[in-house]
Amino acid sequence: MSLKFLVVDDSVTMRRIVVNSLKNLGYEDIIEATDGKDALIRLSADEKINFVITDWNMPVLSGLELTRAIKSDERLSQIPVLMVTTRGVKEDIIDALKAKVNNYVVKPFTPQILREKIDQIIATLN
Amino acid sequence: MNGPTNISQIFNKLNDLKAVFVYGERLIPILQSLMDFIKDTVPLLENINHSIADSTSKLPKVANQISSVSIATELATTEILDLVDNVNNEISNVEKTLHTLVEKNEQKDLLQEKLSAMLKDNHEAKELFNQYLSFDDLSKTVNPLFKTFEKIKDDAYNITISLQVQDITSQQLAAVTHLMESVQKRLSTLVQDLEDSAPKTIEPDDLCSTEAVTFDPLARYSKDPYKQEQVDSIIKSELKSTTQAEIDKLFS
Numbered sequence: 001m002s003l004k005f006l007v008v009d010d011s012v013t014m015r016r017i018v019v020n021s022l023k024n025l026g027y028e029d030i031i032e033a034t035d036g037k038d039a040l041i042r043l044s045a046d047e048k049i050n051f052v053i054t055d056w057n058m059p060v061l062s063g064l065e066l067t068r069a070i071k072s073d074e075r076l077s078q079i080p081v082l083m084v085t086t087r088g089v090k091e092d093i094i095d096a097l098k099a100k101v102n103n104y105v106v107k108p109f110t111p112q113i114l115r116e117k118i119d120q121i122i123a124t125l126n
Numbered sequence: 127m128n129g130p131t132n133i134s135q136i137f138n139k140l141n142d143l144k145a146v147f148v149y150g151e152r153l154i155p156i157l158q159s160l161m162d163f164i165k166d167t168v169p170l171l172e173n174i175n176h177s178i179a180d181s182t183s184k185l186p187k188v189a190n191q192i193s194s195v196s197i198a199t200e201l202a203t204t205e206i207l208d209l210v211d212n213v214n215n216e217i218s219n220v221e222k223t224l225h226t227l228v229e230k231n232e233q234k235d236l237l238q239e240k241l242s243a244m245l246k247d248n249h250e251a252k253e254l255f256n257q258y259l260s261f262d263d264l265s266k267t268v269n270p271l272f273k274t275f276e277k278i279k280d281d282a283y284n285i286t287i288s289l290q291v292q293d294i295t296s297q298q299l300a301a302v303t304h305l306m307e308s309v310q311k312r313l314s315t316l317v318q319d320l321e322d323s324a325p326k327t328i329e330p331d332d333l334c335s336t337e338a339v340t341f342d343p344l345a346r347y348s349k350d351p352y353k354q355e356q357v358d359s360i361i362k363s364e365l366k367s368t369t370q371a372e373i374d375k376l377f378s
Contacts, residue, residue, distance in 0.1 A: 010340070011293045013203045020207075020286050057297070057340040086294055086345035088353055093360045097368075104361060106353050107345075108290035111283070113354055 001125065004029040004046070008039040008054040008066065009084075014107075018053055018084065021114050036061025040069055043076055051121070056085035056092070064099050071100040080121045084109060175317060182313040189303045196296045203292040210282045217275050224268050231264045291347045300341035 005022055007030060009015045015032050022030055031046070033039035035058040043049055052070065054063040061069075063083055070076045080102040085092075088106045096104055102124070103117040238259065245252045 011200075011296070013200060013207070013289055014293045016204075016207050017286055017290055020211075020283070024283055057342050059340050062340065086297060086342040088357055089344065090360050093357055094364060097361065097364050104357055106357050107294060108287070108347060108349060109354070110349075110351075111287060 001050075001122070002029065003027055003051050003122075004031070004048045005051045005053060006031055006033060006039060006042060006049045008033045008036065008052065008058070008063065010035055010055065010058045014055060014084075018114075021111055022053075024111065025115055025118070035059055036063060036066030036069070039066050043070070043079070050079055051118075052079055052081045053084055054081060056083060056087050056096075064095060067096070067099040067101050080125065082117055082121060084114075178313055179317045182310055182317060185306050185310040185313075189306050192299050192303050192306075196299045199292050200296065203289050206289060207286060210286055213282050214279060217278055221272065221275055224271065228265060228268055234262075294345045294347045297341040297343075297345040301343040301345070304341070304343075 005027060007015050007018045007022070009018065009032075019030050019032065029048075031042060031049070033042050036054070037060045039052065039054065040061070043052075052066075054066055056063040058066075063085065067081045067083070070079055070081055081100075082103050082105065083096050083101045084105045084107060086107045087093075093104060102121045105113055105117050238255075242252070242255060245255055
């Protein structure tokens, strides 16, 4: 299964780090979005996107709101969402699970953790 | 009939009045010292008021400086990421060149084998050829370099990963700026209450408002794996309870 990633983060640094990490894992088909709203525009414009990695704290539309929007949209609901955020308190994690995120990584992440979480999601897709 | 009683009551009242005057006379020095104390504290209060107003007026500058630090670190981080990318690209180019050299050397080895076979009767030529071959050991020299390149690439990638600190510290700085905004607002109110003339309030343009900046006030840069383990454990237990709840729902 070929994967096309959408990396959503308002921080240029974090986008580059996640993109570099994905390239390091062998994934080349990656596009970026600066916030949740931008991500939804890109998702509606590109049907090939089949994996979303998003930050939580973003202006305009947060990662949590983006996840809710994706999961409540019939056309997008099957796209897995991996939340990568600094937020690590229980209430936040529960909110993310209620929004139906597929997995959750806390920053700063290690390459091993990112790989592990992506692999876990891919395994459930297959 | 009532005459003496009335006079007696008047005297009583006069005595009460006298007692009040006596009490008043004792009270006057106390009131005087209270007034003196208030007089003394007025300049002090004015001084406090002035200090608060002064500190309040400095907050926008500090907030803007914090914001500048955040922007500068993001620029510096981008430059580091660019440099790391350049290093990786250069290494990849060198690797490609060396791979080509090694491939060509393998072709050369085949030719050398053929040449060696042709020289088998010429002992002097063969000896010279073997001497020549002893100087031509490219694979042994190059192969360890590939391992070194891999190590450099891993180190470069780890630098990239460590730069997550920039995102986390910028969130921490945004949290501090937000806190300063709140303090400034409260101090402004306090100063306004203390004096009639309002202090210089911070205009939106003066202060880099954090309203548009989103941040996690609890953001921390920690490489402790416990944090992720804790998240995984919460997810596991939540999913378990959700699944159990769904099962219970089915059988209820």
